[in-house]
Amino acid sequence: MIPGLEPWAQEALGAGVGLAIGALVGLERGFKLRDQKAGTRVAGVRTFSLMGLAAGIAGVIAHRQPLAAAAVLLAMLGYLAIAYAPRLTAKGDATSPIAAAATTAAAFLAGLGSIGLALATAAVIVFILALKDDLHEFVDRLDKKDIHALARYGIIALAVLPFLPDQPMGPYGAWNPSKLWWVVVLVTGFSFAGYVANRIFGARHGTIATALIGGAYSSTAVTQSLSQRLGSGEGGGAEPAGIALASAVMYLRVIVLVAILANRILIPFVLLLAPALIIAWVAGWWLYRKAEHSDAPIPPGNPIALKPALGFLAFVAIAAVVARWAQGTFGEQGIAVLLFLMGSMDVDASIVTAGGLPPQSIGAALAAIAIGGTIIANMAVKIGVVLSYAKGKGTSAALALLASTLVLAGSIAVAWMRL
Incomplete structure (x- = not known):
């Protein structure tokens, strides 16, 4: 509620917002059902508005008269069940009654404050x-693979994380x-978001859109x-720009x-990159300007698989222990080498490990250089892929x-000389 209002004004605001919520949803429902004959619609703008007002009032009186508030809500929900029952039997569409129930709940929340x-x-x-x-x-x-990807990400993000302990343990408390699992959720979520965007936009807008979206989760795969x-020889002309x-x-x-x-290494890392x-964007834009139009999207692949996710987790966990050991044995130079070697296999793992280290274990500039070196290794692999598969084209x-x-x-050489 808005502080400073009189009690009656607070109550009037709650009921008024309930009315506004009912009217808002009612406008949408009325617009969708506008082609139906007059008198055949169960609920339109007026009914939803009154429903919102009644639910708002029920919320206002719930603290003083809980039985009366419950009676108002049950009466409205009972009416909805009776009124929509024939339509549910005939058409099997439960959207409007569920929308009405959700509107009632939202308006009741407004009445409660x-x-x-x-x-x-x-x-x-x-x-x-x-x-x-x-x-x-x-x-x-959607196809079967899309549903599998969604189910797998649901397991990764929702079925495991809430049950894991949030405290240091294991060797060196690493x-x-x-x-650790939150990192897996974040990295695979990044990939899943790119996968979904690719499925939505890539098929519509062709190679360039697919390449841009695909680069968010695996530029190497693209x-x-x-x-x-x-x-x-199946290219449509836009492939070099997409790469x-x-x-x-x-x-x-x-x-x-x-x-x-x-984030502690963000500034030196951004300056380095x-x-x-x-240059990367300028080169891509130049090739795009030269490219012929191509509508053929590339298959995005399925980035959400449990085995790779668990493999990534194991890799990060081992790297965390090795990094803590290297911190005490070799100092920041040893950690920098470790970050580079890890990043050569997986840049994300190198970033995760750097973020999990104590600030005093390695300087931000040196950590940025190490991760930058892993990107060079990744780019070298991609150059090799292009020359091997595309050859002269x-x-x-x-x-x-x-x-x-x-x-x-x-940039790395200049930064190294300044250390």
Whole structure:
């Protein structure tokens, strides 16, 4: 509630917000059902508005008269059940009665005093209802692999994390199970978001859109797929630009991960990567300007698999122990070498390990240099992939990747001399 209001004004505000919530949802329902004959609609703007007002009043009196408030809510929900029963039997569409029940709950929250939560709930209700056609179209485009990916990410993000202890344990106290698994949730979530975006936009907007989105979760996979298509002669002309732009996105991706997981090294890391980032985008844009239009998307692949996720967790856990051991044995130089060696196999793991180390174990500038070196190793692999799969047809893409790699190597050399 708004502080400073008189009690009667607080109550009037709660009931008024309930009315507004009912009217908002009622407008959407009335618009969707506008083509039905007059008198055949169970609930429209007026009914939803009155329902919201009644639920808001029930929330206002709930503290003083809980039985009366319960009676009002049960009477409305009972009416909805009776009124919508024939339609549910005939059409099997439960959207409107469920929307009415959700509206009643949101308005009741407003009457209780949770104005912000009630309004946010109403906005979500209207948003979901308004997206009917888009959601149905999206579901129609799903296949079995998409559902499997969603189920696997649900297990990773929701079925494990809440039950893990949040405390240091294991050798050198290097393992915090909750934080370790949270890293897996974050990294696989990044991949899953890119996968979903690829499924939504990639098929509509072709190679370039798919490459840009795919670069957010695996620029190497995008590079390999596009290079194969170039080498086989099936390319549509936009593949070199897609390869370059996927790596340009990769530079942004690692910056975001550093900002989230190892923010103490963010400034030196951004300064280190900025020249290469600019060159990568300029090269990608130049190839894009030269490319022919291509509508053929590349298959995004399924980035959410439990075995790789568990493998990543084991790799990060081992790296955390080794990093703590290296800290006491070799100092920050040894940790820098360790970060580089780890990042050569998985850049994300190197970033995670750097973020989990105590600030005094390695300087921010040296850690940034070590992770930057892993990106050079990753770029070298992608250049090799392009030359191996695309052969002479991938020369422009390989040169674009090489340009940003050389610039990054120069930035690392300058930063090293300044240590």
